[in-house]
Ligand code: B12
């Protein structure tokens with residue numbers, strides 16, 4: 271259907287709005303704001319294959335809410351993938367859409383719908399709210415929303431092998447000349463993990479652990495991992511079309527399922543058009559459980575950026591977080607990577623680095639716990655620290671508890687988790703800012719070997735939004 275509304279040409283009457291902070295695709299504050307949304311990519315690909323065409327733009331391509339409002343004119347349906355961290359933009363966009371299109375319909379899905387249904391139900395503008403996965407629900411829902419109740423339980427694929435390859439040209443484009451030059455659309459920009467163009471991939475969706483700060487297991491039903499062959503086929507195809515420089519495997523937990531990992535070691539170096547370096551995540555306890563597998567992946571498959579949710583350097587806090595990893599697991603993993611890195615450097619190869627996820631300002635954390643965490647971070651020889659203050663997300667055990675106790679400072683206008691936002695009542699954020707500014711270096715350095723004392727790994731600019 272082709273219709274004209276004012277000066278702008280609207281191809282479809284259905285709009286998919288990509289969510290994020292204003293300006294993130296114009297003049298982004300950092301690299302991670304520019305990653306594309308696989309939920310949007312997957313569901314739009316499915317819709318388009320079924321002949322349900324959608325227009326799309328992103329709040330990230332706009333620099334003011336007036337601009338967002340203006341672009342919404344003339345649509346009768348709005349679709350959004352709402353995550354907790356995009357909830358404020360979804361909320362605001364829904365209000366603007368109804369202002370512009372009072373008889374329009376808003377269809378939402380995404381993890382916030384699953385973990386914080388009450389919040390979304392309270393907003394009248396959200397006409398339909400789909401919880402859970404949407405692969406098998408999206409087409410019928412968008413074709414005929416009125417045939418559905420307000421809250422829908424979505425149905426997903428049984429295995430990720432059923433997913434079509436995402437048509438990446440359905441993702442939003444960078445919206446400024448400056449950004450366009452280095453973005454590599456429809457692939458993604460370099461962010462310091464490996465050369466561009468970057469291809470982001472998902473090989474698995476489910477993490478079986480239950481850390482209390484994470485809500486992963488509360489919304490994704492069990493789902494088969496994408497087969498090694500299909501992952502490699504997709505990378506090869508992307509390389510033929512666009513030229514891949516490196517890969518980011520966005521799985522919450524890549525280093526699980528040894529059978530899959532062994533097949534990856536066997537096939538990736540042989541079948542991939544190039545041995546692209548990649549970023550992927552592991553846990554310290556599984557590294558300790560399968561150190562040979564870990565080492566083989568690094569040496570043979572070019573796993574160069576190893577993301578580990580160390581979170582804390584204190585057993586007390588790790589227990590509070592139900593992390594099921596210990597200080598000893600963490601130090602085992604750090605020593606192992608330090609050793610592999612030294613060895614590869616001796617061979618003239620590039621040493622792998624940690625992308626080290628660290629949380630500070632966790633309720634119940636003592637100053638000594640925090641010193642131990644920073645000490646652990648300093649002990650990593652090659653590291654990109656990703657530090658943030660703990661955020662009480664709904665759907666996670668600890669998040670739900672703090673929300674119920676009225677201690678969460680996250681609101682629908684500002685769910686925001688800029689890493690240094692104050693997110694929980696009663697936490698001494700001033701102390702943490704001073705800690706990051708180096709005021710407690712003497713305490714932190716106690717017990718650290720001489721070699722590490724001069725290391726300046728962690729500072730306030732280490733706070734990352736990813
Ligand atoms: C990749 C990823 C990122 C990437 C890219 C994010 C992006 N632009 O997409 C990066 C590294 C940037 C990132 C960062 C963060 N992330 Co993140 N991330 C993920 C991860 C691992 C995968 C997301 C994904 O692609 N999933 C696969 C797609 C297919 O799933 P999906 O989008 O949910 O869509 C499905 C359904 O939700 C549904 N659906 C979606 N939309 C719609 C719409 C309709 C109409 C329907 C019917 C259905 C439907 O159908 C889809 C198919 O099943 C998830 C965990 C996970 N396994 O999902 C965490 C996750 C989304 N991230 C999370 C968090 C907390 C963050 C950070 C805030 C971390 C931090 N402390 O700073 C930052 C914030 C980023 C920012 N810039 O603002 C949380 C979100 C919690 C929540 N309640 O929303 C998650 C769930 C991880 C976790 N378990 O805690 N993240």
Ligand code: SF4
Nearest residue numbers: 477479480481484522
């Ligand atoms: S924090 Fe990581 S390991 Fe823990 S449940 Fe979430 S994704 Fe899994």
